[in-house]
Structures are given as structure tokens and as C-alpha cells.
Amino acid sequence: MxxxxxxxxxxxxxxxxxxxxxxxxxxxxxxxxxxxxxxxxxxxxxxxxxxxxxxxxxxxxxxxxxxxxxxxxxxxxxxxxxxxxxxxxxxxxxxxxxxxxxxxxxxxxxxxxxxxxxxxxxxxxxxxxxxxxxxxxxxxxxxxxxxxxxxxxxxxxxxxxxKSETEMPVADLSRQREVVDAFLAASKLGDFEALLTVLDPEVVFRADATAVKMGGPAELRGAEAVANTFKGRAQAAQPAVVDGAMAVAVVFGGRLRIVLELRIEGDRITGIHAIADPDRIKAFDVAILDT
Structure with a gap:
């Protein structure tokens, strides 16, 4: 040989x-x-x-x-x-x-x-x-x-x-990633019905003061209100892991501008918290994922 x-x-x-x-x-x-x-x-x-x-x-x-x-x-x-x-x-x-x-x-x-x-x-x-x-x-x-x-x-x-269950344990990251991907795809495509399927009927959206100054609402309640707000938007949003939990990162101008903390139960989003305060964002451990 x-x-x-x-x-x-x-x-x-x-x-x-x-x-x-x-x-x-x-x-x-x-x-x-x-x-x-x-x-x-x-x-x-x-x-x-x-x-x-x-x-x-x-x-x-x-x-x-x-x-x-x-x-x-x-x-x-x-x-x-x-x-x-x-x-x-x-x-x-x-x-x-x-x-x-x-x-x-x-x-x-x-x-x-x-x-x-x-x-x-x-x-x-x-x-x-x-x-x-x-x-x-x-x-x-x-x-x-x-x-x-x-x-x-x-x-x-x-x-x-x-991580505790309320903090989205690592074992659930794959499943929750699918929910986040579906939410972002529906948002970017402006698919209102698809947004409704991924949002809990009682979903609550809240934003910090900085996000409100950027033109967003302070609070929304209900799937229809949240879906209408996100329909056709999120073009600069990407899935991310923030402090060990699935989230959404909004990046434009080469900078991370907004973090959307998510509460996910089953296959639906029950809560969204928009954080745009620069000091709070700096304190996060963020890993932005590819779409």
C-alpha cells in the first residue's frame, strides 16, 4: 500500500x-x-x-x-x-x-x-x-x-x-426562535393575518420613554392593535439572544438602536417590551443572529 x-x-x-x-x-x-x-x-x-x-x-x-x-x-x-x-x-x-x-x-x-x-x-x-x-x-x-x-x-x-422558565431557558431557544422568525417575517411582509397567528389575543406591548420619543406608542393591548403597529415594519429587525433569551434587535446606521424583549408562551408572543435607552442597551449581553 x-x-x-x-x-x-x-x-x-x-x-x-x-x-x-x-x-x-x-x-x-x-x-x-x-x-x-x-x-x-x-x-x-x-x-x-x-x-x-x-x-x-x-x-x-x-x-x-x-x-x-x-x-x-x-x-x-x-x-x-x-x-x-x-x-x-x-x-x-x-x-x-x-x-x-x-x-x-x-x-x-x-x-x-x-x-x-x-x-x-x-x-x-x-x-x-x-x-x-x-x-x-x-x-x-x-x-x-x-x-x-x-x-x-x-x-x-x-x-x-x-435560566428559569420565565427567562426563556436554553432548552426552549430553538422553539422560540421559530416564533420570533415567524413574527419578523410576517411583520416585514405586512401580513396582518400571519401576525395575528403568532400574537396572543391578549398580547401587551410597552415601550420605554426613549422608544416613545422615537415615534412609537407607549402601550398597546390586544393582537389587532399590536399587529397593526408592526405590519410592514421591522425591516431593520433581526432575531437575537439577549441575556440568554430570544429577543429582537433593531439595527440601523450600523448601531443597535432598539431591543424588543419578548415573552413567549407556547407558540405565541404574549408580551413585547421595546427598550431604546442607550444605557440599558449597553448593559445587555446581545448576540444578533442571522435571518
């Missing part, structure tokens, strides 16, 4: 693991496949005799590639205020789950709020048991600093998971 064929077989034996690492890092099947393919290309350009542990080497290479992709993505988001929406795991051609253990879209949404280095440290250590001594060179830190990155990420993930 030629050396190239031998390396190809060993690479294929690691592909599922590498795809799982990349998917958790990136939250995108297509980008995960790109990262794994790039690792294969880099392997072809490397003297295999210098690689003592191929599985570990490939994991490190994929992690570095994903870190670069996350940093590039973060740079684009800072310009566009538009993070990537995580893609759900899919089945492969063999009908087996592509990702070895369950990774819900809700968890991926929370992971998407971490910094690239935090996400890498958390994913590699907490999900794949990679020692901090091996993580440190990837993120350019000492092992102790890499441990702190993972610890901060862990607190963020655990904090989101510990």
Missing part, C-alpha cells in the same frame, strides 16, 4: 471525529466540511514522518482552521452586526446521525455568543477532553489562561441553561 493510500485510510478513520469537532466549533455543516477538507490538504503538504499522533495532529489542525474561520466571522459581524445562525445536525448518507452525540440548535446559539478562543477552549476540553496543554498553543496562551477561557465559556453555557 502506498503512503498516500495509507494516509487517506487513516484520515477517513478520523473524519467523523474531525467533522464533529468542526461542527461544534462552527455550527455549520458546510463550513465544518470545508474545515475538514482543508485539514486533508494540509496533511498532504506535511511530511507524515514528523507526525507522531495523527489523530491528535488532525484535531489540532482542524481546531486552528476553525479558530481562523471564527475570527474572520467575528470580524464580519462587527462590521455587519449579523452573526451566523447555527445549522441543525443532519443525517449522513448511511442514515446515521452525523454528529455523534446530540448537539441542539439551542446550545449552538449559546456557543455562538462566545469569543472564538473561548469557544475553542470549551469545545476541545469539555466536549472532547483535549488537555489544556494542547489547547494553549492553538489559542496562543499559557495552559492556565486556556483553562480560564474554558471556565468563562462554561459559566456562560451553564448560566444560559440555568
Amino acid at each position: 502506498s503512503e498516500n493510500n495509507f494516509l487517506a485510510e487513516r484520515f477517513e478513520a478520523n473524519r467523523v471525529h474531525l467533522r464533529a469537532v468542526a461542527y461544534r466549533m462552527l455550527g455549520s455543516r458546510s463550513e465544518a466540511e470545508d474545515a475538514v477538507q482543508e485539514a486533508w490538504l494540509r496533511l498532504g503538504r506535511t511530511d507524515s514522518e514528523d507526525i507522531k499522533n495523527l489523530g491528535g495532529w488532525l484535531t489540532t489542525v482542524v481546531a486552528r482552521i476553525c479558530l481562523d474561520m471564527l475570527r474572520a466571522r467575528k470580524s464580519r459581524r462587527e462590521e455587519q452586526l449579523s452573526p451566523l445562525t447555527p445549522e441543525p445536525a443532519a443525517d449522513n448518507e448511511n442514515g446515521e446521525e452525523e454528529i455523534a452525540d446530540s448537539v441542539g440548535a439551542a446550545l449552538l446559539i449559546v456557543l455562538d455568543t462566545l469569543s472564538p478562543a473561548e469557544r475553542l477552549a470549551f469545545v476541545l476540553h469539555d466536549m472532547f477532553a483535549v488537555p489544556f496543554e494542547e489547547i494553549a498553543p492553538i489559542v496562543g496562551r499559557e495552559p492556565a489562561a486556556a483553562r480560564q477561557l474554558a471556565s468563562r465559556a462554561r459559566r456562560r453555557v451553564q448560566g444560559a441553561s440555568a
Whole structure:
């Protein structure tokens, strides 16, 4: 067997693991496949005799590639205020789950709020048991600093998971994201009937003083009144995670101007609170999601 064929077989034996690492890092099947393919290309350009542990080497290479992709993505988001929406795991051609253990879209949404280095440290250590001594060179830190990155990420993930039901727990983020997407789509299209289906009949809308000065109503009650107000609007609105809960972020002029805190019960919105006060907005932990 030629050396190239031998390396190809060993690479294929690691592909599922590498795809799982990349998917958790990136939250995108297509980008995960790109990262794994790039690792294969880099392997072809490397003297295999210098690689003592191929599985570990490939994991490190994929992690570095994903870190670069996350940093590039973060740079684009800072310009566009538009993070990537995580893609759900899919089945492969063999009908087996592509990702070895369950990774819900809700968890991926929370992971998407971490910094690239935090996400890498958390994913590699907490999900794949990679020692901090091996993580440190990837993120350019000492092992102790890499441990702190993972610890901060862990607190963020655990904090989101510990939200009470009234604060929209992380387990419900995926379902509530569907409600928010339906609300924004109906609003932007001016579909009054679709708005009524996503709004509770007794929905209450309230706005802070700053939002009222911007031309909005102080308070509205009932689905028809709220639907009429949002019909044909929300063109600058995007789904967001605000302090661990699904919300709506209104961005224009390159700045976050308004946060719509939502109360969602079942598949309907029962409350909307518009917050435009700059000081309050600065205090929020906001992750704007792609539409």
C-alpha cells in the first residue's frame, strides 16, 4: 500500500471525529466540511514522518482552521452586526446521525455568543477532553489562561441553561426562535393575518420613554392593535439572544438602536417590551443572529 493510500485510510478513520469537532466549533455543516477538507490538504503538504499522533495532529489542525474561520466571522459581524445562525445536525448518507452525540440548535446559539478562543477552549476540553496543554498553543496562551477561557465559556453555557422558565431557558431557544422568525417575517411582509397567528389575543406591548420619543406608542393591548403597529415594519429587525433569551434587535446606521424583549408562551408572543435607552442597551449581553 502506498503512503498516500495509507494516509487517506487513516484520515477517513478520523473524519467523523474531525467533522464533529468542526461542527461544534462552527455550527455549520458546510463550513465544518470545508474545515475538514482543508485539514486533508494540509496533511498532504506535511511530511507524515514528523507526525507522531495523527489523530491528535488532525484535531489540532482542524481546531486552528476553525479558530481562523471564527475570527474572520467575528470580524464580519462587527462590521455587519449579523452573526451566523447555527445549522441543525443532519443525517449522513448511511442514515446515521452525523454528529455523534446530540448537539441542539439551542446550545449552538449559546456557543455562538462566545469569543472564538473561548469557544475553542470549551469545545476541545469539555466536549472532547483535549488537555489544556494542547489547547494553549492553538489559542496562543499559557495552559492556565486556556483553562480560564474554558471556565468563562462554561459559566456562560451553564448560566444560559440555568435560566428559569420565565427567562426563556436554553432548552426552549430553538422553539422560540421559530416564533420570533415567524413574527419578523410576517411583520416585514405586512401580513396582518400571519401576525395575528403568532400574537396572543391578549398580547401587551410597552415601550420605554426613549422608544416613545422615537415615534412609537407607549402601550398597546390586544393582537389587532399590536399587529397593526408592526405590519410592514421591522425591516431593520433581526432575531437575537439577549441575556440568554430570544429577543429582537433593531439595527440601523450600523448601531443597535432598539431591543424588543419578548415573552413567549407556547407558540405565541404574549408580551413585547421595546427598550431604546442607550444605557440599558449597553448593559445587555446581545448576540444578533442571522435571518
